[in-house]
Amino acid sequence: MITSLAYFGATSPNYKEWEHFGPCILGCELVEPGPDGAVRLRFDEMAYRLAIHPGEENGVAYIGWETTGIEGAEDIVARLTEYGINAQRASTEEAIERKVLGFYWFIDPAGIRHELIWGQMRSKIPFHPGRAISGFRTGDQGLGHVVLAVPDLEQSDHFYRDVLGFKLSDTVDMPPIYAFFYHVNGRHHSLAVARAPGDKAAFLHLMVETNSLEDVGTGLDLCLTHDIPITRTLGCHTNDRMVSFYLHSPAGFRIEYGWGGLDVDDLWVPRYYDQTSAWGHHHQHPELSPFLPITPAK
DSSP: OEEEEEEEEEEETTGGGHHHIIIIIIOOEEOOOOTTOOEEEESSSBSOSEEEEEOSSOEEEEEEEEESHHHHHHHHHHHHHHHTOOOEEOOHHHHHHHTSSEEEEEEOTTSOEEEEEEOOOBOSSOOOOSSSOOOBOOGGGBSOEEEEEESOHHHHHHIIIIISOOEEEEEEEETTEEEEEEESSSBSOSEEEEEOSSSSOEEEEEEEEBSOHHHHHHHHHHHHHTTOOEEEEEEEETTTOOEEEEEEOTTSOEEEEEEOOOBOOTTOOOEEESOSEEEEOOBOOTTSOSOEEBOOOO
16 A cells, blocks of 8 residues: 655756755755756655656656555555556666665556655665754655646546545535545645646646744745745645645746645545635746646656
8 A cells, every 4th residue: 555655756957956946945955866867855864755857848757655565566556457557667776766675667547657665765864954944744644745637537536546545535626626635644635636627637736844834934935035936825725724835946846835734544534625725825926837747757
């Protein structure tokens, strides 16, 4: 079974800008680059959780999910095979690059590459944030959450729940937005999928959660000081109660930078909302598209 969001990978011609943006704005730690020069960033004791690879265009390369060991990953692979999707075992070299013991990868019905990993490496060196913050809420809850736009929402809902094993947390129906939110641990959602306006899948945002509201406030100040576009103002979501703002990253995707997310448990009953936010989260910079393309798998 899947237990958390392990890591996230994107491509960008502006990948080098993350050497400053990651530590100085987000507060993560810059570590050694990947074999292709990818900028790698730590958020906790893990070797790294975010990688921005060099590429001709901005795009999402892969989403890594932690599983309950190789047995848990292979259980999911069996369901994928039954569903009609071929999952491939990564080579030893590929696993070393991701700094995991191993993983399987596959392309979902919307064309998005996912990786089912086990044995994510922990560094012996303590995490050192790139700026003065209290740190990030990760641990058993993983990196944070990702939100995708998919052309066939009903198909994706069936796939993520019945094949991958995600559990429904909430539904939001706020035309033109219609989205499902899913959990795999105590975090309210590690994944959300929304109906795409067209026939292609896209990436909407990555959420990272800090340990204090002050970290969010100082991050907002830094964005204003450095002219980093704020695409949604400070606000609070209706479903997970996250207090956050959204910023436009150098790789073209949005980051929700938040604090105070709601926890769920095995007794959680899915809820239904007609609004995404209780207050705030006003849209800004409409010229910056929220839809980031999915990079074709290699």
